[in-house]
Every structure is written in C-alpha cells, then in structure tokens.
Amino acid sequence: MSDQYMYILSKGIKIFIGGFRQNLASIITLATLIFMYLAVFSVNFSVAKAVGSATDSRTLRVFIAEDSEPEKFKDTMIELGLNSDIRFYDRADAKQRVIDRAPDSKNLEELPEDLFPRFFELTSDNLTDIALADAAAKMEQTDGVKSVESGKKQNEKMQKIKRVSYVFVTLLTVLTGISSCFIIFNTIRLSLYRHHRAIMLYTLVGATRFFITMPYVAASKIEATLAFILAYLMNKFFISFLTAKLLAGSFFTLVTPGPWFSLFLYIVLMFITAFSAIFSVVTFLMGQKSVNEV
Amino acid sequence: MIELYKVEVVYDDGYKGLTEIDLHIERGELVYVTGNSGAGKSTLLRLLYADLMPSRGIVKVEGQNLGNMNHKSVAFMRRNVGVIFQDYKLLEDATVYDNLALPLEIYYMKKSVIRDKVYNLLKMLDIFQHRDSVVQKLSGGEKQRVAVARALLNEPFVMVADEPTGSLDAKNADKVMDMLLHKSAKGTTILIATHDQRIIKEFPGRVIQLDRGKLIYDSKAKGKVNV
Structure with a gap:
C-alpha cells in the first residue's frame, strides 16, 4: 500500500514540476482569488468583532x-x-x-x-x-x-449589519469555491492534454482509472497548497500594511482569522481540489474513444 | 481461448465493420487475419482488447465476456492482452526504458523490481544497448522490437498485432516474427492482422480471411465459410 502512495506522490510531483511553467498562471490566479477572499473575510471578521464588542x-x-x-x-x-x-x-x-x-x-x-x-x-x-x-x-x-x-x-442595528455581512461572506465563499473548482478543473485538463498519449498507452496496458486519476489529484493538491500559502502570506502582508499605514491611530483594527480557521479553509480547499481533479480526469477519460486515436 | 459468437460491429456512421462473425481460437494458436483494406481486420483485433464493443453478439477472451465488463474489469483484462501496432504507439520523446517501465508501473512495483524485469527482457530481446536511447532516434525495426517487448512484459495470454511488420524490411520483420513465434510456442495465443504473404508462408499458422466485415475463409475449416 505504501508503494502505491509513494508512486502517486512521486508521479504527482513529476506532473506538477513538468507543467509548472504552463500552470503558473493558474496558480497565481487561484492565489489571487483566495487572497481576495481572505482579505474580504478578514475585513468582515474584524467588523463583526468590533460590532460585537461595541454593543451590549x-x-x-x-x-x-x-x-x-x-x-x-x-x-x-x-x-x-x-x-x-x-x-x-x-x-x-x-x-x-x-x-x-x-x-x-x-x-x-x-x-x-x-x-x-x-x-x-x-x-x-x-x-x-x-x-x-x-x-x-x-x-x-x-x-x-x-x-x-x-x-x-x-444591537439590533448592528446585528442587521452583521447579518448582511454574513450573507455577503457566504455568497463570496460559494463563488470562490466554484471559481476554484473551474480553475483547478482547467489546469488539470491542460495537463491531461499534454499527457494524452501516455494516458492512452496506460489504458492500453491495463491501467485503472484510479491509477491514472490519483497522480493528477496529487499534482492539483500541490498546486492548490502553493496557491493557498501564497494567498495566506499576501493577506498577512496586506493586513499588516493596512494596520500599519492606513489604519494607524484609528480606533478600528484589522485582524486575520485564527490558525484553526485557516486550517479549516485549507481542508475545504483540498476537498474542492480533489473533487475538481477527479471530475476533470474522469470526464476526460470518458471522452477518449480509442487508443488508435493517439 | 478466444470465442466470438454472431459478432456484429456497426460504427456510429452506420458503417458495418463486422457482420455475423463466429470464431473459435484455441490457446497457443497463431492466427493470421488477412483481407483487403477495410475488410475488418483492425475492427476484429480491437474487439479483443476491448477498444471497441460489439453492437451485437458475444466476445469472450479467456472465458470473460467483454460485453459485460465495467471499466475496472476491462483494465484488468487488458493486462492479459498484449497489443502491437504498425505505428508502434510508443512515447517518442521518452527512452526505451521508460516505455517498457510503463506496463509495470500500473502494479505500483518498486523501481528496482521494474528495472530488473525490463533489463532482463531487453537482454533477452537483444536490445539492451538501446535502453537509454530516446525512441524517436531508433530505426523502425528497433521501435517495433521495443513495442513487442512492451506487449510481452506482462506475460499476456493473448497477443494481438495489427500489421506488426507493415513498415519493416524483411530482416526486421523476421526478427519481430521470431519474437512472436517464441511466445506462441509457450502457449500465448497470437492474432496477427497482415497483408504480408511472405510472412504467412515463412511462419505458418492458421489463416482467416475477412471481406467487407464478413469471415470468408478459415484454413482450419479447410475452405470458405460464412459467405
């Protein structure tokens, strides 16, 4: 079993490195999307916190x-x-x-x-x-x-503002999730076209869909992890900059969500990534008719 | 053993690839599938590695009905069927070693085990010196020997070869045929689609002939069939 996981990981790394230059734009796009989400979330989180402490x-x-x-x-x-x-x-x-x-x-x-x-x-x-x-x-x-x-x-007035803020963040969460799905789906699909011939030869010699799919899932997880780290650091920098420069001396302070929330967000991103990658590979394989076409 | 009962293949555009094919091939038989272009030779072979499903009838390979298989079962079945193409179907920008490691990777074998198996086969087929060569730099004969080696790696019960000597000179064609006959002698069923009458004469085997999707001759039946 460990040989299987080692193979999936090493093949995933190979796919990731092999397609890094072509996928860089996708990684940056995903990182920007996550950063924007984190930034808006941080502002909302800070406002909600401020509202909460200001009212009794x-x-x-x-x-x-x-x-x-x-x-x-x-x-x-x-x-x-x-x-x-x-x-x-x-x-x-x-x-x-x-x-x-x-x-x-x-x-x-x-x-x-x-x-x-x-x-x-x-x-x-x-x-x-x-x-x-x-x-x-x-x-x-x-x-x-x-x-x-x-x-x-x-409090009632503030709660209304908080509710609007929650609705906005929820909507943003859904949209960010869907957009991430599409970005990952397309990145994997491009990778699949680059390895089209190899994939068809693997199917010819008896590779299962699991065998073909999992390395791409691993590669997409590496890409998403990189994008998340990039977005997290960009958000930290953004919040620090705002706090130090624009909000200096203001009664309002911006705070980023805690590490547990970040971990939760990362886990959700990993689920989205796995789903998109699997969907991308399986639909690609279903569209392939014959090994004679390559 | 390969069994076909009343097999019919109709393509999406309505063209009939095969019509009412009944065929029984015993284990270890060497069978040549002959006929003009468009006779249905490739269609018949594609049925045997489940690259194509029959529109009607039953196709059985080693007792397994290919029509009832899901994707996973097809994958496992293909591990027992070696396939060789006229255009080799190799990864041209990869090395010979990488091409031959491909069928073993699907078992999640350790790299050292894969290396041992590939090296042994390369030595046996006398192409060990090409192990690190990029495929696109090899000659046609060498490429086809690599393709045969890939088909042999998993010790298949059945081998299907679609015009394996079609783009080779006589010397290289004979080398490839020697490799296939060696496997046939060990009990592997081999089907070869070919136009090459010289090969059929020099390496005798059962001959079946197709014409416009119909089986019109079977040497085992000693004459015309199903006309």
Whole structure:
C-alpha cells in the first residue's frame, strides 16, 4: 500500500514540476482569488468583532444636559426599579471608556475631554426588553436628560449589519469555491492534454482509472497548497500594511482569522481540489474513444 | 481461448465493420487475419482488447465476456492482452526504458523490481544497448522490437498485432516474427492482422480471411465459410 502512495506522490510531483511553467498562471490566479477572499473575510471578521464588542443589549445609557447635576438623576433611576448597576461617567471617564475599548487608537488620547458627553450607564443581566424600553421612555421624559441610548436598539442595528455581512461572506465563499473548482478543473485538463498519449498507452496496458486519476489529484493538491500559502502570506502582508499605514491611530483594527480557521479553509480547499481533479480526469477519460486515436 | 459468437460491429456512421462473425481460437494458436483494406481486420483485433464493443453478439477472451465488463474489469483484462501496432504507439520523446517501465508501473512495483524485469527482457530481446536511447532516434525495426517487448512484459495470454511488420524490411520483420513465434510456442495465443504473404508462408499458422466485415475463409475449416 505504501508503494502505491509513494508512486502517486512521486508521479504527482513529476506532473506538477513538468507543467509548472504552463500552470503558473493558474496558480497565481487561484492565489489571487483566495487572497481576495481572505482579505474580504478578514475585513468582515474584524467588523463583526468590533460590532460585537461595541454593543451590549442589556445596557441603557442616559446622556445628561450640560447644566444638569448628576446627583438628581440617581434617585430617578433607582425609582425605575430595574435592580441594575448604575455608573456615572464624567467627561474624563467617558474618554477613558472609549480609549479602553480601542486600545490601539493613540489619537483618541489627544482629543479634548469636552468632546465626550457625560452619561449614566445602567447594566443588568435581568433586564427584559420590555423593562428596558419602559425605562428608556421614562428617562427620556425626565428633565435634564439629553438623550437615551438603549443597547438593544443599537444591537439590533448592528446585528442587521452583521447579518448582511454574513450573507455577503457566504455568497463570496460559494463563488470562490466554484471559481476554484473551474480553475483547478482547467489546469488539470491542460495537463491531461499534454499527457494524452501516455494516458492512452496506460489504458492500453491495463491501467485503472484510479491509477491514472490519483497522480493528477496529487499534482492539483500541490498546486492548490502553493496557491493557498501564497494567498495566506499576501493577506498577512496586506493586513499588516493596512494596520500599519492606513489604519494607524484609528480606533478600528484589522485582524486575520485564527490558525484553526485557516486550517479549516485549507481542508475545504483540498476537498474542492480533489473533487475538481477527479471530475476533470474522469470526464476526460470518458471522452477518449480509442487508443488508435493517439 | 478466444470465442466470438454472431459478432456484429456497426460504427456510429452506420458503417458495418463486422457482420455475423463466429470464431473459435484455441490457446497457443497463431492466427493470421488477412483481407483487403477495410475488410475488418483492425475492427476484429480491437474487439479483443476491448477498444471497441460489439453492437451485437458475444466476445469472450479467456472465458470473460467483454460485453459485460465495467471499466475496472476491462483494465484488468487488458493486462492479459498484449497489443502491437504498425505505428508502434510508443512515447517518442521518452527512452526505451521508460516505455517498457510503463506496463509495470500500473502494479505500483518498486523501481528496482521494474528495472530488473525490463533489463532482463531487453537482454533477452537483444536490445539492451538501446535502453537509454530516446525512441524517436531508433530505426523502425528497433521501435517495433521495443513495442513487442512492451506487449510481452506482462506475460499476456493473448497477443494481438495489427500489421506488426507493415513498415519493416524483411530482416526486421523476421526478427519481430521470431519474437512472436517464441511466445506462441509457450502457449500465448497470437492474432496477427497482415497483408504480408511472405510472412504467412515463412511462419505458418492458421489463416482467416475477412471481406467487407464478413469471415470468408478459415484454413482450419479447410475452405470458405460464412459467405
């Protein structure tokens, strides 16, 4: 059995090396496709992460007017009976809160405290949506309250954005998968035409379809692996560049998906590659009528 | 043993390649298939290595009905049938060794085992000195001997040769025939499609003649048949 795998691997490497120059364009195309997918995925992944950390559905924020004393609101909030934690953020606290949530954003520290509004934050795990809405309505009618921000409303808006983002990424995943299939299919088909005569002679002397197909599967896996590594490195470089240059000092940071996700993506690519290669070889063999034609 | 019962081959364009062929060939027989161009010689041989399926009738090689076979079974059957062509069907830009290693690779043999088997056969056929030569640099006679060697490598039960001496001079043709007769004497059934009357006279065997797809003569039946 090990002789069989050794043969398939060595023959696959031979096919890959033999067709490398002709297949280079396909490898670069596949790498570009995967890179674009990874880049878009990384941006979406980062946005989703940022949205996730920016919203808390069980939170009510009450922004107070400039001339209002914070002390007079505390009693009103306790009277709401929400049994929640109440914390007041003065301008300095509000600024620090934003800085804590975006640790890489050095320019935030340079902003004057006057730009950060004062507010109360009510947080409780036991708050129901109805209680939260009632409390928000009551607080909006209280004198000295500038505005009320409900975490739930924000969260709902953000979730909609996340859902759109997921749909987009899912669609992109499907399209990337289909495109990869076609690229690999065509690359293998070109290889098959280059080795047409040898393939027909193998069939003449009794080679099975498995024997003919597997080296091409191995060759396509080598090509796809190379394309994936290239795309992965390009994405790393792209994200590093964006973070270091364009997003420097911004509150938004880009992150690439973790190694497990990359591994998962690679495994999916290997399945797609195997499927395309097998389909390409089998349909090619089915189209061959006679060894006398070569 | 090769058996054909009421075999008919109709091509896609409606042309009848073979009509109502009944034929029994015993193991170890040397059979010449003769006839004019378009008589059906190549069609008959192609049936025997499943390069073509009969439109009607039954073709059996060593008891296996070729009409009922799936792809895998056809592949395994072909390992027992050696095929030789007039145009050699070798990999012209590969070496003699690479061409001969080809039928052994399908068994996933170790390279050392393949080398031993190929070298032994090359020595036996007196073409060992050409082992590293690129095929396109060989003469026609040498190429055909390489093609015969490839067909012999798997020790086939049946060998079919389509005009194997058609493009060779008499000396090289005799060398190729000697190789085939040697195998025939060891029990391999050999079918040779040929126009070459000299070969038939010098290396006697059973002769069958086809005309426009019909079997019109069989020397074993001592006369005209199925006309």
